[in-house]
Amino acid sequence: xxxxxxxxxxxxxxxxxxxxxxxxxxxxxxxxxxxxxxxxxxxxxxxxxxxxxxxxxxxxxxxxxxxxxxxxxxxxxxxxxxxxxxxxxxxxxxxxxxxxxxxxxxxxxxxxxxxxxxxxxxxxxxxxxxxxxxxxxxxxxxxxxxxxxxxxxxxxxxxxxxxxxxxxxxxxxxxxxxxxxxxxxxxxxxxxxxxxxxxxxxxxxxxxxxxxxxxxxxxxxxxxxxxxxxxxxxxxxxxxxxxxxxxxxxxxxxxxxxxxxxxxxxxxxxxxxxxxxxxxxxxxxxxxxxxxxxxxxxxxxxxxxxxxxxxxxxxxxxxxxxxxxxxxxxxxxxxxxxxxxxxxxxxxxxxxxxxxxxxxxxxxxxxxxxxxxxxxxxxxxxxxxxxxxxxxxxxxxxxxxxxxxxxxxxxxxxxxxxxxxxxxxxxxxxxxxxxxxx
Ligand code: UD1
Ligand code: MG
Numbered sequence: 001x002x003x004x005x006x007x008x009x010x011x012x013x014x015x016x017x018x019x020x021x022x023x024x025x026x027x028x029x030x031x032x033x034x035x036x037x038x039x040x041x042x043x044x045x046x047x048x049x050x051x052x053x054x055x056x057x058x059x060x061x062x063x064x065x066x067x068x069x070x071x072x073x074x075x076x077x078x079x080x081x082x083x084x085x086x087x088x089x090x091x092x093x094x095x096x097x098x099x100x101x102x103x104x105x106x107x108x109x110x111x112x113x114x115x116x117x118x119x120x121x122x123x124x125x126x127x128x129x130x131x132x133x134x135x136x137x138x139x140x141x142x143x144x145x146x147x148x149x150x151x152x153x154x155x156x157x158x159x160x161x162x163x164x165x166x167x168x169x170x171x172x173x174x175x176x177x178x179x180x181x182x183x184x185x186x187x188x189x190x191x192x193x194x195x196x197x198x199x200x201x202x203x204x205x206x207x208x209x210x211x212x213x214x215x216x217x218x219x220x221x222x223x224x225x226x227x228x229x230x231x232x233x234x235x236x237x238x239x240x241x242x243x244x245x246x247x248x249x250x251x252x253x254x255x256x257x258x259x260x261x262x263x264x265x266x267x268x269x270x271x272x273x274x275x276x277x278x279x280x281x282x283x284x285x286x287x288x289x290x291x292x293x294x295x296x297x298x299x300x301x302x303x304x305x306x307x308x309x310x311x312x313x314x315x316x317x318x319x320x321x322x323x324x325x326x327x328x329x330x331x332x333x334x335x336x337x338x339x340x341x342x343x344x345x346x347x348x349x350x351x352x353x354x355x356x357x358x359x360x361x362x363x364x365x366x367x368x369x370x371x372x373x374x375x376x377x378x379x380x381x382x383x384x385x386x387x388x389x390x391x392x393x394x395x396x397x398x399x400x401x402x403x404x405x406x407x408x409x410x411x412x413x414x415x416x417x418x419x420x421x422x423x424x425x426x427x428x429x430x431x432x433x434x435x436x437x438x
Contacts (some may be wrong), residue, residue, distance in 0.1 A: 024117050025138065025197075027067040030104045030221075031055055031124030032075025032095040037251045043077030045124035046084050047255055050262045051286030051305035053084055054249060057127035057262070063089060064131050065138070067120065071111060073104040100218025102210045109204050116201060118142070121221070123194040125249045127258050133240050134195060140238045141197035147233035148202070148225065150175065151195040153246035154239060160250065161191035162222050164237065172237050173229070175222035179215050190239070192222060193246045202233060262287075270297075292329065310346065328363065345388065357381070362388030362406065370395040373402075377418075387424065404428075 035044025045055035055072070062070040067089070074081045075095040082092050095107045105121065112119070118141060120134070133151065141149035150172070152164050163181050165174045165188065175192045176185045206224040213220055228235050240246065249255050266287060267280045274293030277283050284302045291297075292311030301316035309315065310329035319333045324341035327333070331344050334351035342356045345363030350356065354367050357375040360383070361367070371392050373384040382400035386392065390404045393412035398404070402416050405424030410416060416433045427436040 025065075025067060025120050026112070026115060026117065026200075027062040027070040027120040027122065028105060028108050029055065029058055029062070029070060029072045029122050029124050030101055030194075031081060032073045032078070032098055032104050033125070034076040034098060035125070035250070038255070039252075043081050044249070046077070046081060047249070049127055049255070049259050050266060051288070054127040054255075054258070055081070055085055055124040058122050058124055058129060059085065059090070061122070061129060061131045061134050062120070065120075065135060071108045072124070073107055075104070098218075100213070100216070101221035102207055102219035102223065105203070105221055106207055106219075109207075112200055112204075117199075119198045119200045119203060121196045121198065123248065126194055126245075126247065127249065128247045128261055129193070129195065129245045130242070133242065133245050137195060137197055137238050140236060144234065144236045146197075146236040147199050147228050149197045149236045149238060150225065151193040152190050152237050152239050153193050153243045154190055155243050155246060156189070158186075158189050158191045161246075161248065162194075163188045164190040164192060166190075172225070172235055174226040177213070177216070177220060177222060180213070191246060193240065194248060196221075198224075202228060206231070356384075358400065359384040359386060361386045362390070364389050366391045368392055368394040368396065368412065372397050374399045382418070 031045040033044060038044050038047065046053045059070065070090050071093050072090050073093050073095050075098050078094055091111065093107050093111065095104045120138065137149060137151050160178060162175045162177050163185050164172065165176050165185050167173050178186060203224060206227040209227050210219050210223045225235055244261060247254060247258055249258050263284065266285050267277055267283060270285065270291055271277055275291045276296040278297065279299035282299045283297055286303065286305040288305040289303050289307045291309045294311055295309055295313040295315065298316030301319045303321045304323045306323040307321050307325045309327040310331065312330045313327060314332045318335045320338040322340040325339050326343040328344055328346035330347050332349045332351055333339060336353045337350055338355045340357040342359040342361065344361045345365065347364040348361055350367035352369040354371045356367065356373050358381050359373050365386055365388065374397055375381050375384065384398050384400045385403040387404060387406035389407040392410045393414065395412055396410045396414045398416045399418040401418060403421045404410060405422050405426060407424060408422045408426045408428065411429040413431065414428055414433045415431045416428060420433065422428055422435055423437065429436065
């Protein structure tokens, strides 16, 4: 917390470091499109990438750059989009008819009547975009005092993207959509990433003049660039130094490409934090997973989001750890295993062919080969509690709800029926199980 007498100083420091410049802007994320090329009932921006809707990666950027407000334009599947993304700092704006990207931005005009600053516009289908690239775009826009600044990228295959058209001197002339580009224009390998900074009043002036594109029956936001230039306003470009950030996800192939890049970023981060990943090519770890140092992840392992794993664990090969699981230090989860919404205490071993669902397992417990918690009765999921130091023999089935006391021993092949409470230290044998007190 900054004391009021120091506020001036903070503002000065922010101006010097560029932070203040970054803070004074609002954002629009275009997310109303149908995503026709995905051939899906799910709105395009909700397709998950490493366990998160793709639009969340774009929202991360506006949040991290402290956008004063982010307007998300929804249309196709609006209610689904609203319900699926975190609404923190977000205002949803409905685009009732999908009339193109220019029309989508027009829907926000009413909310920006008194705003005279910079508008950052992004597309909800560019999940590889980086915060640093957008920060550079904002900085260039402010420094050049342009009316608009467009992020571009030089790509090997410009197929499907809007092309950047420049004159002989290299100055920007227009953004031409593929369908409207001449042969010469379509040969350009500089493309429009779909990220722009605009001075808001200039943008809304230009939007009034955008005409319907007769080929696509849409109003193109990209037409504003030519209109601003024709009116004598300054429009700048920033060429991204990383072409990867430009990927717009329009098809299932693009989705797989984005997934591969984000998956690699996630794995690299875990390795930098001291986790051994024996075979990154066959390891799938979603976002929001924390793994302690010196844990080893063996091949063909899948770890979903919202999982925590301690230090010095051994996971896999062929392990599947699902959301909500909490794994303590030095736990071993071996081959052909699944752990779901389960907590496992430090030093617990579960080395072969087992399933733990909705279970709380204490420390130093042994889960034998083939042990199964039968947590679902066809209607409801039930909990299993296995206390510290218990030993569950091979092929035992624990029909939840069930409690196994500390240091109890459940024999091989035992079926512990539901509502059983095995006391601490007891021996359990037979089918159905019989409890032998110590
Ligand atoms: C758009 C750009 C193109 C750029 C590319 C980058 C236009 C006209 N073209 O093409 O220059 O190279 O992105 O990826 O802007 N949307 C709405 N309402 C609509 C239509 C679209 O909100 O009526 C949203 C979509 O949900 C999407 C974004 O706008 O998030 C872009 O639309 P999309 O159809 O993917 O445009 P592209 O063909 O990729
Ligand atoms: Mg697109």
